Amino acid sequence: MSIKYAVYVRVSTDREEQISSVGNQIDICRNWLERNGYDWDENQVFKDEGISGTLFLERPSIQLILKKAKGKEINMVVFKSISRLARDLKDSLEIREVFISHNVRIISVEEGYDSHKVGKNDMAFELWSLFSAQYSRTLSSGVSAALAAKVRRGEHIGKTPYGYVKEDGFLKIKEEEAKVVRRIFDWYNQGWGYKRIMKELNLKRIKPKEINKWQITSVQRLIRNPLYCGDFIFNQYTVIKVNGRRKQIKNPREKWMYYKDHHVPIVSKEVWKRANNVKVKRTTFTPWNEFRGIMKCKICGSNMIINRSVRKRKDGFKTNWDYLKCSKFRRSGEYGCVNHAPILYEDFRTIVVETLLTKGESVSIYFQDNLQKKRTSELNQLVASKEQWLSRKDKLLDLYLDQLINKDEFEERRREIEKDILMIEDKVFHLKKNKGLKTDIDSIREAFKQLNDHEQDLYKAFNSLIDEIRIHPDKAIEVDYTFADPKNA
CATH class of the missing domain: 3.40.50.1390 (Resolvase, N-terminal catalytic domain)
Structure with missing residues (x-):
């Protein structure tokens, strides 16, 4: 048929x-x-x-x-x-x-x-x-029930943590790494901060388990993990489906299953409790970032975040200073990226709002043309990329027919090429649907109206009007807009 x-x-x-x-x-x-x-x-x-x-x-x-x-x-x-x-x-x-x-x-x-x-x-x-x-x-x-049974027997589930090896399902101490763990707890209990510990570890060229360099978050997670004093928490997280994708969420504490003395500890309970004493535990506050997701570091491409500095005056009054910082530098210091010259968040926000308001006075019919041009450009790039992969597929077949590669190698490389072609076709399919064009134009117009009220949260407005902002270490700023600028048209 x-x-x-x-x-x-x-x-x-x-x-x-x-x-x-x-x-x-x-x-x-x-x-x-x-x-x-x-x-x-x-x-x-x-x-x-x-x-x-x-x-x-x-x-x-x-x-x-x-x-x-x-x-x-x-x-x-x-x-x-x-x-x-x-x-x-x-x-x-x-x-x-x-x-x-x-x-x-x-x-x-x-x-x-x-x-x-x-x-x-x-x-x-x-x-x-x-x-x-x-x-x-x-x-x-x-x-889940089978995993819980394993945990009750003293077996470890999940990734093998730093400081341990897993043998027949059970955790055994890896002494070379365990010495580093003990040193980290000692440093922290002496008053060292996460950043200082991170720098010291990287300076001594001590390698973490999965990444190239220690980061602030990896040091923090190690210190907070009760696993290092021999305890294990099961059912701490649940994987749920949101909009067709997996997302891990933290379960409420009453659902946690806490197994004390589950395995051999690297540090004592007393050492761990001193490091995690609620009274002396460091607390952080993350300021609200209206540019999250679109504000990037020009050097490494990581998100720029808001770092808060608190200064206490003699009269007890506290002053907050919110400034921009590369998130990779924040996590890993100079091992991750470079330190940007300080830009106060409020000053940066004011500049962006004023620039957008100026552009909004002259932007009108360019919306649709620019959005359509962007889609067309993306489609052309995808089509060209697909042609390249199809050409590679034809050449691969020639290599096989000429007996320059064997069947197994041919099949493996063919599957890889077809997987890339499928991904491209999927992107083309979503771009060709083009269903959001009018909605995008309406949302851009509405976003310009919202800018007039500087006091409200402008997260949605910024995301409707800006594709990406790149910040240089010397404070220079590059902005890609979602609309065409009449002055450059």
Whole structure:
């Protein structure tokens, strides 16, 4: 048959048994297609490997199939089971709605589901999707229970912390690193701050476990972690799904499971408690940053943050000074980036507001042209990039046909290239939708109106009007606007 179909395959982890199921899923779908008179086409197989079925937006292959369905490029999609399509009920139903509304036939081989036979108003798909979602939750609970049992037995779960090695699931002290841990606690209890400890560690060329240099946050987390006095906290965090993506949140303390004397400690309880004494614990306050996410360091590209300096006068009155600082320099000092000349936040904010108000007096019809030009430019870059990858794919095939590379190397490199092509096509798909153009124009106009009230929070206004601000170490500022400047048009 000449019908255009897509075969969808998904595995949620990179474990060996999961990877082997890719071939199993393909064989099941191929068997169904050939038994029903369809010619097998290897190029119509789309894979999402190592991606959870509960994360809809992070699966490029299913996004590409949906794009093909909307573009009338396919009229049937085949997959092993509904659990492979999605493990979230809402996502599963949304995917089906897109396929049905574009006359794409849905085949789930394992459940024997065929949308052409059951019609649009069937309940079978909803029930299977519900079972799949419930299975995911049950599986998660089962995994949590199994992990809790391991912790009760004294085993360690999660990443192996600095100062330890893991043997047969249990933590053992790695003496060379443990000496560093003890030294950190000693320094802190002597009155050293996180920054001074970080600098000393980097100066002595002591390597942390996963990153190249010690940072303030890594020193702070080490000191605050009760693991170093032999205790372990289980169920401290929960991973939730927000807008199709994973997000880790901290559970309330009543849900924590605290295991005392869980493993061999590196420092004593007394040393740890002295470092974490609530009465002497250092407290920090992070000022509100209306430019978060768009204000960058020109040197390293990290976010610029607000650093607060508090000065106490003789009469007891405190004065706060909020100034801008590179977040990488804040974490790692000169090992991370350079120290910027101090710019007071209020002065910086005033300059930006005044500049925008001046531009707002003359900006009008340039909105739409500029937004459209930006989208067109991005599309052209993506198309050119895709052509380059397609060319590489053709050259790779030539290398294989000329026997310059073996089959395994060919398949591995081909998969990598196809993955990059899929990501590009996914970006092109979202850009071509172009649905936010009028909304963007309206939001820009509204943002200019908000600037007249300097006292209100201008976070949304700044994000509507500014793409990015880059700050040089010498206080120079570069600004990319979301609109065209008539003076430069």
